Amino acid sequence: MQTHDSHHDHHQHDHGHDRHREFPADPSGLPEAARPALLDLADGDTLHLTVAPVAKRLGDTTVRMLGYNGSIPGPTLRVAQGSELVVHVTNQGDLETTVHWHGLRLENRYDGVPHETQAPVPVGGEFTYRIQFPDPGLYWYHPHVREDYAQELGLYGSILVVPAADDYWPPADRDLVVTVDDLLLGDDGRVVPFSRDETSHAAMGRFGNVFLTSGEPHPRFAARPGEVVRLWLTNTASARVFDLHLPGARMKLVGGDSGRVEHEEFVTHVLLAPSERAVVDVLAAEPGELTLEHRTPDRTYPLATLAVDGEPVASEAGQAFEALRRDPELTAEREALGPWLTAPPDKVLALVARMDHAAGHHDHHAHQEHGAHGHGAAHAVADGIEWEDEMAEMNRSSTAATMHWMFVDRTGGTEAAAVDWRFRVGDRVKIRLVNEMDSDHPMHHPFHLHGAGRFLVLARDDVAEPNLVWKDTVLVRTGQVVDILFDVTNPGVWMAHCHIPEHMHSGMMFSFTVAGP
Structure with a gap:
């Protein structure tokens, strides 16, 4: 699946130098970024969402960013559980776009994955989504084309789904x-x-x-x-x-x-x-x-x-x-989890990095040495998390051409670089995520499954998860093994990926298929 922005380039090579292959950065003449509106939306309402550049003041500098409806973050949407919205998106940004409704179990065709659930929305184009909100809680929306650029520059917004039950949350002021x-x-x-x-x-x-x-x-x-x-x-x-x-x-x-x-x-x-x-x-x-x-x-x-x-x-x-x-639903789930905790996984997915060039390998080993003996990086990778960028120069110059992030399907001891998972609505699937240390740059990965369902974390490194919650993203630390139980509810072709966009664009993504019941 191709999520790179390879189709639209709105700059002419009139001078033939590299600057014209960069996204525009000049904030002059742009409207100043506003604070996000809180929008209370009723069942059946239509929301108009426009992507466009804004000027954002950060202390004593002003930078060019991107906003939904002129604000960063975009508007907060407050909706009732069980309701449905029509969202009409107009793209006045720098590159084609989609909107992904992160964490929502919705109709596959509105999931916002370019070239898979929809054609990307070209600059000057429009697209209409129909979004459902089956589960209470906090969700968010962002693009799914070149997120390393578009989401980073301000295209994100929150969604509050208000529960149908009045006493779902404890009281707050x-x-x-x-x-x-x-x-x-x-x-x-x-x-x-x-x-x-x-x-x-x-x-x-x-x-x-x-x-x-x-x-x-x-x-x-x-x-x-x-x-x-x-x-x-x-x-x-x-x-x-x-x-x-x-x-x-x-x-x-x-x-x-x-x-x-x-x-x-x-x-x-x-x-x-x-x-x-x-x-x-x-x-x-x-x-x-x-x-x-x-x-x-x-x-x-x-x-x-x-x-x-x-x-x-x-x-x-x-x-x-x-x-x-206590939550009664998850308390009931806990009582039924025993067999799942001890069962072998249905799927085993390895998270692996391969670097091409010698400099990358050299820097990686230097980083490991520094991590073991030097003061700085030893802390930078504490607890299996890269807290800071300790290899700024190498990192900046690394691209998908030299850095290959991969998911490898190791189910049943096999090794398949092309992950081909097929599920059915109603399935429960135990997935083991293995963040392998035998890798050219082991680091943490937030693993995200799109809206085919939701999952519970069963265990991390064989320790049962002490407090269950329905999730769509799980942090897999360096060297860690995480078991999740995926509750499959929505048919379609869905995406799974690392939510570090640079990793996703370097290959850490695949699509899986869910058949109807």
């Missing part, structure tokens, strides 16, 4: 929809350029040096003392795993990718791989300023401020905060 992201700027204050012809940073993905929280370098949010603030968190970054802390406040994990967790729990932090979500309730007990932080083994990055101020509130949510509730 305030909702904050928060995306965490990063952007790579050069010394000139511009976004480090993107080529129209190939994806760079193929080895590790593009790590940014400017953090954007809900589209801003360091936003301020407000709450009153005693309130429970619900954080709806999505990692929209290309490659960076975020480890989110909010010191001075109590945090309660209540939900994940697709709805609530098996049992609510008090947590000190939340780890989010690219495209994963978490729903976290925060008790802002005392007046003062709380800082949302991203922590790595080496550093702490402040991302946003939650200013707790004003008259204290004696809220129902605050009084209910201590209660830890």
